[in-house]
Amino acid sequence: xxxxxESGGGLVQPGGSLRLSCAASGFTFSDHxxxxxxxxxxKGLEWVGRTRKKANSYTTEYAASVKGRFTISRDDSKNSLYxxxxxxxxxxxxxxxxxxxxxxxxxxxxxxxxxxxxxx
Amino acid sequence: xxxxxxxxxxxxxxxxxxxxxxxxxxQGINNYLAWFQQKPGKAPKSLIYAASSLQSGVPPKFxxxxxxxxxxLTISSLQPEDSATYYCQQYHSYxxxxxxxTRLEIK
Numbered sequence: 001x002x003x004x005x006e007s008g009g010g011l012v013q014p015g016g017s018l019r020l021s022c023a024a025s026g027f028t029f030s031d032h033x034x035x036x037x038x039x040x041x042x043k044g045l046e047w048v049g050r051t052r053k054k055a056n057s058y059t060t061e062y063a064a065s066v067k068g069r070f071t072i073s074r075d076d077s078k079n080s081l082y083x084x085x086x087x088x089x090x091x092x093x094x095x096x097x098x099x100x101x102x103x104x105x106x107x108x109x110x111x112x113x114x115x116x117x118x119x120x
Numbered sequence: 121x122x123x124x125x126x127x128x129x130x131x132x133x134x135x136x137x138x139x140x141x142x143x144x145x146x147q148g149i150n151n152y153l154a155w156f157q158q159k160p161g162k163a164p165k166s167l168i169y170a171a172s173s174l175q176s177g178v179p180p181k182f183x184x185x186x187x188x189x190x191x192x193l194t195i196s197s198l199q200p201e202d203s204a205t206y207y208c209q210q211y212h213s214y215x216x217x218x219x220x221x222t223r224l225e226i227k
Contacts, residue, residue, distance in 0.1 A: 035216075037164075044207065044218055044219075044220050044221045045156070045158075045164065045207055045209075045218045045221075046218070047209075047215055047216040047217065047218065050214075050216075061214045061215070062215075063215045064215065097163055097164070102169065105152065105169065105170075105211055106152075106154040106166070106169035106170070106209075106211055107154065107156075107166055107209075108166050108169075108175055108176075109166070110163040110164050110165070110166070111163060112162075112163050113163055
């Protein structure tokens with residue numbers, strides 16, 4: 001059974017940093033691109049970014065709203081995906097989901113999400 | 121960026137009804153279109169990809185169609201558990217973008 005479990009969320013002050021993790025199981029993690037998506041309270045879904053797999057040099061893509069502040073990485077040996085968030089702003093407050101990418105295209109599985117609150 | 125516009129923003133239907141949600145892309149995206157269902161307080165669930173292909177385990181009461189700029193999600197034989205917000209998403213080009221969502225209420 002495919003499982004994605006996010007962790008690392010919490011309360012952080014504006015300008016601070018936080019690192020989210022997504023632990024994957026039930027599939028060959030290294031074979032898949034992986035994405036982060038977020039959802040501000042009461043709002044819609046916003047794509048954050050993507051990491052490709054080793055065969056694609058682990059290259060990444062980011063939304064303009066987070067580029068230069070957020071970094072996506074992965075550790076295939078630990079079946080884990082990460083989101084390093086720096087220079088956090090109040091508008092980064094959201095539930096953050098990791099999602100598995102199917103055949104380098106659409107998502108198929110999502111994690112349950114972890115809440116990040118940026119507030120003083 | 122490709123803008124995704126869903127209509128209606130919300131709708132109400134009865135048990136047993138069939139409903140259709142529309143998603144329009146601001147430019148052609150071939151068939152790189154997915155649909156998701158999200159219930160309150162839960163993670164999104166993937167329903168459809170490539171405009172019309174059902175994700176594994178999704179019942180055939182959900183169906184999708186369309187190409188390039190105009191797409192539809194149809195849900196037949198509505199049940200109370202279909203009450204949710206539905207999102208479309210394009211994955212044709214970066215940044216990946218979502219529609220604003222359609223809230224479906226079952227009367």
